[in-house]
Amino acid sequence: MMNARSRWLLISVGLGVLLNPLNSSMISVAIARLQDVYKLNYTNVSWVIFSFYIASAVAQPVMGKASDIFGRRTIFLAGLVVAFAASLLAPLSPSFVWLIVFRIVQSVGTSMMVAVGMAIIRIHITEKQATALSVMSIFLSGAAAIGPFIGGTLIHWWDWKAIFFVNIPFVVASFVLAWRTIPKDKPPVTTAKDMSVHKWFVWIDLPGILLFTVGLVSLLIGLLSAKSTGEITFLQVILGVVGLAFLTAFVRHELKAASPFIPLRTFAKYPEMMRVNVEYLLVNVLFYALFFGLPSYLQMVRGVSEFHTGILMLSLGLCSLVTAPFAGRWIDKSGPVPALMVSAILMTFGSVWLVTLDGNSPVSSVCIALAAFGISNGLNGVGLQAALFKSSPKEIIGVASGVFNTSRYLGTILSSLLISIVMGDKFSSGGLQVLGMILTVIALSLVFMSWRRQESEKLQNSQLP
Structure with missing residues (x-):
């Protein structure tokens, strides 16, 4: 049996980690409602899905690296604060563009917790570790599985805004428990103060992150806008070409980078x-x-x-x-x-x-x-x-x-x-x-x-x- 501290640590991390899959799945039943509210077609509204996953794809590896310098406890708690702010502000969005902005912020915040949650469990729960990791998997898969049901129920009894407000109790409970149960990290060998700006950019592979993000977003915008308008314009072609060019540059950069964002050489x-x-x-x-x-x-x-x-x-x-x-x-x-x-x-x-x-x-x-x-x-x-x-x-x-x-x-x-x-x-x-x-x-x-x-x-x- 785990001791009481380990169980509370597991609960505190689980409550934070589940926010990413929960928010990625609840939105699936809200698409039709958002189309009606903002008077947009599915292609445009689908950016509420795209934005979340693009931000998660970029944020998780970056935050995993950042935790090596700033500490896993710090990143986890900071992620809860970011998720709290996004969940509070998203329902107040004056336009769909602002809703997308807050969804991106929400994605970054929840990704910060996923990026370090498993590592916290591996490091600080040494007894019954396999059991602890299986429980974490249930938090992750369970949240994604019941997300549409929770989202549908909330929208039925309240409105689409409730799928954001429902995060707040989870965030508060996780923060209080995490503050008390997650041990402070040992001081890292290398800290942000020891690194120059140039070394910092090299270490996190900022060029790789930017090339990947700009390339993927440009390509997707070009494809989706062409589909929604029913015709191919010069601007859409330019966006597609720019996207492919940036993604090609990303692949070339990652093959040469000392600390790549996505280590493509490993695949070879x-x-x-x-x-x-x-x-x-x-x-x-x-x-x-x-x-x-x-x-x-x-x-x-x-x-x-x-x-x-x-x-x-x-x-x-x-x-x-x-x-x-x-x-x-x-x-x-x-x-x-x-x-x-x-x-x-x-x-x-x-x-x-x-x-x-x-x-x-x-x-x-x-x-x-x-x-x-x-x-x-x-x-x-x-x-x-x-x-x-x-x-x-x-x-x-x-x-x-x-x-x-x-x-x-x-x-x-x-x-x-x-x-x-x-x-x-x-x-x-x-x-x-x-x-x-x-x-x-x-x-x-x-x-x-x-x-x-x-x-x-x-x-x-x-x-x-």
Whole structure:
């Protein structure tokens, strides 16, 4: 059994860490409402999703580095303060642009806690550490799973502003507990005072961060604005070219940087680790295309309320939560390969099921696709993490985990982009079927990758003496 201090430390960190997945998932049932409030189409409103994940993809690795100098306790507490301010100000946004600004601030604040939360647990809870890490995983996956239900309930009884105000009790409770339970960090060998401005910029790889952010945002704005207007303008072409140029420069810079933001050279040394990250990216494209696409479809096309949409989406989260513990035991015995194969097959089935849905299908039939994706998500959450650990040398596991999370955010961003391209300004049953066809192709590619891994493992085992 953990001692009382360890349990309270676990709760304080968990309450802070859950804010990132909770706020990324609650927004899925608020899209239709925000379109109505701000009189915008889906493509424009989808930036409330894009902005959060782009900011998270950049902030988490940066804050992980910053914690080495400023201390993990300091970064965690500062993240709670930033999240509190954003959650208080976002509902008061005078325009949609300001709402996006506060969503970015919220993303940075919650990312600060995710970036250092696991490290705090690893360092300060030495007894029953595996149990502590599994509880943290429940905080993360559980918050994402029940987010649509919480969001739908809040919007039904109050309004969209409540999905921001609901963060405040979590933030306050986490701050009070964290202030009392997280031990102060030992003074670092190198501090910010010891570093010149130039060394500081090199250490955090500021050029890499800027190239990545500008390139990704420019490319996305060019693609989304072209889709929303229905025509390609000179400005959109320029934005696309600028985006690709910056991303190309980013790749070249990262290959040469002494302290890269995303260590691309590592992938060249460990190709299996790269394959795991590609799989994780594709898995998240599949999962979040369903996660963000179905709530908007149910509300805009089928006329389902936010509250009932949240209840339907709960089948996704519950299946994921129930599957995760069984997945852990299965993978401990058989390794990640069989679980990942079953997961890919389930996602293929769920994607095909979307193709069969039309305007006359019972609304409850979406639960079949949601259950298939929920079970697969529970298998993937454990299976891909195990595959990552198996393919990554111990000395770079921290870097590998950081890149792994970045793959997740990129997959999420691509899923939102896919929905915008397929659905355009108006959701429809036909658009959902087209989306299902595209997801089926992606899911089949994962089946093939799992089969290749399975065959490779069989070959390796046959060569053993």
